[in-house]
Amino acid sequence: MRHWISSAALGAVFLCSAVARAEQPAAPAHAASAFAPTSAQAKLLVKAERAGAQDLSASAAPAGGMILKGTLEGRAFVLAIPATWRGEIMLFGQGYATPGSAPTVPMDLLAKDPGGGLFNHLYDEGVASGVAAFDKSGIATESGAKNTMRLRALAATLGGERFYAVGGSMGGSIVMALIDRYPTAFSGAVAMCGVTQGWRPLIQQLTDMRGAYDILTAGTPYALPGEKDLTRSALPVTPPAGDATPGDAFREAQKMRLLTPIFGLFLAAKANPAGPEARIIQQVAAIGGFTPDPAALGAPLSAAALGMDDIIATMGGLPIGNRARVYAPPEMTPDEAADFNRKMQRYDADAAAVAYARAWHETSGTFEIPLVTAHQTIDALVPFSQSEGLGRVVAEAGNSGRLAQYALEPTRVPLPEGLEGFTHCGFSPGQNIAAFEAMRDWVRSGKKPGADAVR
Incomplete structure (x- = not known):
């Protein structure tokens, strides 16, 4: 439903x-x-x-x-x-x-x-x-x-x-x-x-947020599982061959795999509002253009991490690009911001996918x-x-x-x-x-x- x-x-x-x-x-x-x-x-x-x-x-x-x-x-x-x-x-x-x-x-x-x-x-x-x-x-x-x-x-x-x-x-x-x-x-x-x-501005926001989250949580207990390539889904949405788990139950489990570390990040920030976890939340939310809130990070990150393969298949390619964008994470020193921009994955929009997104x-x-x-x-x-x-x-x-x-x-x-x-x-x-x-x-x-x- x-x-x-x-x-x-x-x-x-x-x-x-x-x-x-x-x-x-x-x-x-x-x-x-x-x-x-x-x-x-x-x-x-x-x-x-x-x-x-x-x-x-x-x-x-x-x-x-x-x-x-x-x-x-x-x-x-x-x-x-x-x-x-x-x-x-x-x-x-x-x-x-x-x-x-x-x-x-x-x-x-x-x-x-x-x-x-x-x-x-x-x-x-x-x-x-x-x-x-x-x-x-x-x-x-x-x-x-x-x-x-x-x-x-x-x-x-x-x-x-x-x-x-x-x-x-x-x-x-x-x-x-x-x-x-x-x-x-x-x-x-x-x-x-x-x-x-x-769709294009929303997909760009979701992808930016996913990229920022991956960079800023790398090496921490809060990192998302699965594929790190932003132009692919992080986790599959259908059970692999031989897995008898019903499809809907499998997808629910995949969502919870993604949400568990996000909730963990927010619990750590709640326990220590001045700590590094709270800073990560603020920066990820600002990069994506969302509110620093567990639902407002969890929903976009889940959508981006489970939906990218479908986006590309539906639109015939990637409808967004960030090749020339300079990201400005809040509260970062110039050296930290430069390092962030070096680490952010770069990708180009496909013209056919852009045309499709404009049409639909x-x-x-x-x-x-x-x-x-x-x-x-x-x-x-x-x-x-x-x-x-x-x-x-x-x-x-x-x-x-x-x-x-x-x-x-x-x-x-x-x-x-x-x-x-x-x-x-x-x-x-x-x-x-x-x-x-x-x-x-x-x-x-x-x-x-x-x-x-x-x-």
Whole structure:
């Protein structure tokens, strides 16, 4: 299950994927008895089959509605269709999942609300919602956007008339791709804690942080395990031949191998705030552009160390380079800084990979519909600079009238060993709903929402 909300304690399963997240309270499960569709629902099933949907199955949803699951060209989808549906539908871009894991969709969008309360709110409002699976795990903006458009075509056949694009984290990148590449397909959009500026600046930050961490922890108990080449993943994400460990359990173990020394570093710094461990934390965080916090180091380092092979495979090469960059670690003498720069691995961007990353996706800023974004000012994985970068691009395009951005207070959760860390996408259900309703009111009224619409 991919969630983009993280407001509960992460606990011992911190970073159960490269995106930190926690379950929201589940809606009451509806009856599992045999589903008998109404005549209107039976007609929807016939329309879906005629439109090319396969492997169809339907189940009862609250108040006479229907959960519809199936595949489109082999890709799984799920729709929640209330009995009162009149043509409004929200299509949701899921977040990042660790490479190697199987792409999925939620089995029930209401019982396991992946929008932190938004799906149930929309259902109660008579708004349908849907999610399309990716073709692959890891970086999946391209397939996320294309598969969402397949689902949009099906939903239009079923009676969809007004479409909204919503997503968080990597789902924010999918939202940006949808509204840029398909400018008339949606009436409005929302990106929460999203990769809205683009993948290249974020990948550069993750890689810089990994390089700095490797240099500054070399020879200490806090060094990361595995490969040190920054252009490769540090650890594999699939079990080796002959290893019978289930894939998901193997990936969880690999994440904990990475997180254990990071947490150890923070525990040492907590015990001695003036010691060398605290200095390492400050310098690593500054190089990466993140907050010196166990979650805000653990999440990016885990993503970089487990995701680089997928990035290169997906984009056809390395989309970033640091050949000419001079790093300026804080609190270092000139000689120490020079030594740091000598040790930092140098690499060049591949032109084809840069082109791919721009296409999937760096916004042009010229989208034609209302877009609402919300981002916590401190986020453990997708930094607030992504929101700021989007704002600059849109302003340079002269399109700020179509963008409403909200900077929200960060949230923290307890972590193992008495530590505490910032969340990724740690919004409350009320904030998720407020962001959507601010966008929908804007679409309906033509009036841009005010500064306090999302708090």
